[in-house]
Amino acid sequence: MKNIVLFGPPGTGKGTQAEILKEKYCLKHISTGDVFRYNIKNQTELGMLAKSFMDKGDLVPDEVTIDMLEAEVDKNPKSKGFIFDGFPRTQSQAEALDTFLEKKGSGINGMVALEVPEDLLVERLLERGKTSGRSDDADEGKIRNRFNEYNTKTAILKEFYLAKGNYHGIDGVGSIEEITARLVKVFDLL
Numbered sequence: 659m660k661n662i663v664l665f666g667p668p669g670t671g672k673g674t675q676a677e678i679l680k681e682k683y684c685l686k687h688i689s690t691g692d693v694f695r696y697n698i699k700n701q702t703e704l705g706m707l708a709k710s711f712m713d714k715g716d717l718v719p720d721e722v723t724i725d726m727l728e729a730e731v732d733k734n735p736k737s738k739g740f741i742f743d744g745f746p747r748t749q750s751q752a753e754a755l756d757t758f759l760e761k762k763g764s765g766i767n768g769m770v771a772l773e774v775p776e777d778l779l780v781e782r783l784l785e786r787g788k789t790s791g792r793s794d795d796a797d798e799g800k801i802r803n804r805f806n807e808y809n810t811k812t813a814i815l816k817e818f819y820l821a822k823g824n825y826h827g828i829d830g831v832g833s834i835e836e837i838t839a840r841l842v843k844v845f846d847l848l
């Protein structure tokens with residue numbers, strides 16, 4: 659299996675790139691944000707629970723997120739591998755993911771991180787908010803809170819994967835095609 663964590667702060671373009679890369683490598687793309695939004699739209703119990711956190715730009719509690727992610731993986735038993743987008747976002751999630759994949763005789767091949775300066779990201783998200791209909795893109799306060807969550811809880815995961823020799827940073831500034839080409843160079847080696 660090829661399991662890759664696509665990593666980076668909000669607005670780096672992980673979703674866009676994952677959609678392209680999943681086709682090229684025949685992998686299943688799991689975006690935790692998309693799964694939560696789907697559940698909110700369909701007013702499931704999970705959606706109702708997640709909504710209160712997401713609307714503020716806070717992370718959804720680990721237990722809820724981990725259970726959901728494992729269920730998504732288990733829905734695709736025949737997959738050649740996964741692109742994880744938006745997961746893990748905390749150290750507990752990263753540890754849970756390792757344990758979960760180990761039980762399946764698998765693991766994470768690498769974390770591939772899109773590196774983009776924060777100011778540029780805030781601009782992009784405010785722009786996206788004009789059309790995305792996402793409540794968490796709607797105002798700068800919520801966006802800043804998402805970066806605060808990222809900086810305090812998620813950014814440390816770079817260290818977690820660096821320690822395993824599994825971290826690959828990529829310049830995330832450029833055209834979609836340029837960034838895909840940079841990602842492909844790393845994906846091919848993983």
Ligand code: ADP
Nearest residue numbers: 668669690691711712716717718723744745747
């Ligand atoms: P972005 O990366 O653009 O902020 P996502 O669509 O990946 O957006 O996630 C949107 C929201 O969904 C997050 O702000 C958070 O509330 C929730 N969420 C997504 N993934 C996780 C996760 N792994 N752990 C906790 N909350 C999550």
